Amino acid sequence: MFKKSNKAASNDDFRYLFSDAIYLDSACQSLRPLPVVDAMNEYYTRFNSCGERVKYKWGIETDERVEATRAKILKMLKLSDKNYFVSFTTNTTYGINLILNQLKLDGIKKIITSDIEHNSPFLSTIAFARRHNIPREVLTRNDDGSIDLDNADFSNSVVVMNAVSNIDGRKMGNIADVARKIHDQNGIFIIDAAQTMAFYHEMLQGIDADAICFSAHKMYAPSLGVMVIKKSLLDRIDLTFIGGGMVDDVMRDDYILASKSPNHIYTAFEPGLQSYGEIIGLGAAIDWLLTAKKSGAEKLMAQSQKLYDFLKSSPKIKMINHEAGPTLSFYHESIDSHLLAEALSDHGLMARSGYFCCHYYLDHVKHYPPLMRFSLGLNTRDSDIDGTIKVLERII
Numbered sequence: 587m588f589k590k591s592n593k594a595a596s597n598d599d600f601r602y603l604f605s606d607a608i609y610l611d612s613a614c615q616s617l618r619p620l621p622v623v624d625a626m627n628e629y630y631t632r633f634n635s636c637g638e639r640v641k642y643k644w645g646i647e648t649d650e651r652v653e654a655t656r657a658k659i660l661k662m663l664k665l666s667d668k669n670y671f672v673s674f675t676t677n678t679t680y681g682i683n684l685i686l687n688q689l690k691l692d693g694i695k696k697i698i699t700s701d702i703e704h705n706s707p708f709l710s711t712i713a714f715a716r717r718h719n720i721p722r723e724v725l726t727r728n729d730d731g732s733i734d735l736d737n738a739d740f741s742n743s744v745v746v747m748n749a750v751s752n753i754d755g756r757k758m759g760n761i762a763d764v765a766r767k768i769h770d771q772n773g774i775f776i777i778d779a780a781q782t783m784a785f786y787h788e789m790l791q792g793i794d795a796d797a798i799c800f801s802a803h804k805m806y807a808p809s810l811g812v813m814v815i816k817k818s819l820l821d822r823i824d825l826t827f828i829g830g831g832m833v834d835d836v837m838r839d840d841y842i843l844a845s846k847s848p849n850h851i852y853t854a855f856e857p858g859l860q861s862y863g864e865i866i867g868l869g870a871a872i873d874w875l876l877t878a879k880k881s882g883a884e885k886l887m888a889q890s891q892k893l894y895d896f897l898k899s900s901p902k903i904k905m906i907n908h909e910a911g912p913t914l915s916f917y918h919e920s921i922d923s924h925l926l927a928e929a930l931s932d933h934g935l936m937a938r939s940g941y942f943c944c945h946y947y948l949d950h951v952k953h954y955p956p957l958m959r960f961s962l963g964l965n966t967r968d969s970d971i972d973g974t975i976k977v978l979e980r981i982i
Contacts, residue, residue, distance in 0.1 A: 599874070600965040608935040608970045612963030613752050613781060613913050613942075616806045618871075619878070619965075625870035626808060629863040637862050638831065648862050655869035656852065659812060662783075662872060663798070664791040669818075673855035674865055675811035678780040679706040681799035682746060684813070684855055685776060686714045688823045693772070695742040696721040700733070701951055702753060705943040707746040707778050714744070724946075729908055731756030733764050740773040749790060750781040753944050753959075754906045755913035757786060765794045774819070780804055784875070784963070785883070785912055806878075806964070807871035808864035813855055820845070820854060829857030875964075882964045886912060889971045890962055896975050900982065906954070912962045915942075918982060923956040926981065933977045937961075 599619035603609070609617060629651070635644035637652050656672040675681045699711045701724055715722035723743075725733060731751060745768050750757050758764065761777075768775045779800040782790060790798060796819045802810035825832075825843065832853045835842045845854035887910070894910035897903050906915040917923055927939035938959040941948045948954050960974070 597965060597967065599878075603965065604934075605969070606934045606973075608973050609965065610935065610937040610960040610962060610970070610974065612784070612965075613804065613959065613961035614938055615803050615809075616784060616963050617965045618808065618867075619806055619874050621874050622807060622867050622871045626863045626867040629866045635862075636859060648866075651866045651869060652860070652862060655865050655872070658869055658872045659814060662787055662876070663793075663814060665814065669816060671815055671817060671852045673813045673815060673852045674860055675813060675855060677803075677809070677811040678704075678778060678799045678801045679710075679811075681797075681811045681813040681855075682706055682776060682778065683710050683713075684827065685797055685799075685815075685819075685823070686710050686744070686746070688826055689714075689744065689774075690822050690824050691718050691720075692822060693742055694718070694720065694744055694774070696723060697744045697746070698723045698725060698740065699745070700725045700727045700747045701947045702727045702731070702751045702756070702944065703746075703748055703947075704752055704778065704780065705945065706780070707748065707776075708944075708946060711744075711746050727751075727756070727758075729756070731758050732760045733758060735760065735763060735767055738764075738767065740768045740771040742771070743768070743773040744776065745773055746776045746778065748778040748781065750779075750786055751944075752781045752913065752942055753948065754908075754915045755781070755911035756908070757789065759789075761789060762793060769794060774822070781913070785879070785886075802864070802868045802871065805871060806875055807868040808861070810861055810864040810868055812868070815855070817851065820851070823854070825854055827857055831859065832857050878964050886962060886964060886966065889966055889968065890914065893960060893962070893971050893974060896978070900978075902982065906957065913959065914961070915957050915959045917955050917957050921982065923958045926958055929981050930977060933973075935974060935977055 600617060633644040633647040635648045637648045659672050660667055697711045697714050699707050711722055749761055765775050774796045776797045777795045779798050783800050784805040796816045798814040800812050802812055832844055833841045834844045844850040890912055891910040894914055897916055898905055902919040903916050923939040930937055940956050942959055
């Protein structure tokens with residue numbers, strides 16, 4: 587099992603990481619750099635308070651930090667607060683369901699997703715189609731992740747698809763054209779951006795989406811969900827998930843929603859107290875990530891390429907990826923992936939095995955056995971890659 591070690595990670599922001607612990611599961615949950623941990627600790631130890639409910643200084647500080655995080659998200663995506671707002675929830679899955687479960691059917695004729703989706707959009711679109719008794723289509727994505735627009739009909743549809751796959755990192759390279767055609771055909775476009783924000787947020791900048799849902803815990807931030815919503819989408823939402831923090835006034839048999847006010851529109855999807863420490867941590871994570879990517883992106887790609895080349899060269903390893911990237915998936919012809927994951931764990935290597943919540947595509951379309959997934963991050967050290975290759979050479 588893991589050997590105790592006092593030698594920390596070479597990256598000072600992850601110095602808590604033991605040198606013999608190799609973490610390759612960033613696609614599930616990224617590690618948190620110390621500036622993010624420090625930001626959360628500052629909230630809990632210096633001004634722990636409820637947002638938007640108090641008049642004392644701690645609460646004012648909380649409100650300012652939370653609003654700053656909302657602004658950072660829109661700036662990161664190059665979206666205007668005139669047209670979009672940011673609400674916080676628990677994760678991507680919750681955000682997608684929160685929208686679909688309150689979306690009015692007005693004029694919607696069908697719902698569309700794709701074959702390589704995480705269960706978050708895949709299952710929620712099944713539920714939506716059943717609930718409203720409308721058709722559901724599953725589009726086949728190309729090997730590069732793009733959509734064949736010549737054969738796609740988005741007329742009066744709700745379209746829920748990922749920008750980047752959690753299977754192998756393939757990207758919807760023509761996402762701007764997809765968004766344009768969806769809206770030209772009177773459709774609604776909801777993007778699952780869970781795997782996009784850490785490394786590829788630029789591909790979403792300025793995209794004309796109706797909603798972008800992602801998970802902060804996949805982008806070096808605390809466990810948190812984020813919803814970036816086009817203001818016009820609210821006209822098609824029937825808010826039925828109601829609670830404290832969402833209303834300006836309550837009568838015996840009625841209430842006035844705070845989201846009717848432009849300054850509090852985000853409350854439409856924020857019932858109850860929010861995770862203020864986590865939101866503040868996300869703000870710190872965005873600052874950290876935008877700086878860390880500038881200095882670490884090239885190194886990360888070199889590490890990914892080295893590991894990809896090794897896996898590709900092994901005659902019994904079958905790669906799912908068509909190119910190198912931070913997320914690498916494969917299986918071994920004669921070693922069960924779950925057993926391989928356990929063997930790797932015995933050597934301090936943490937990686938995911940199974941179908942990664944993409945059962946339909948991996949199991950029922952491709953008929954793959956359970957897979958292994960190595961997902962690298964900005965915490966990954968050169969020694970992690972060398973150690974992984976060394977362990978794999980010994981096992982396989």
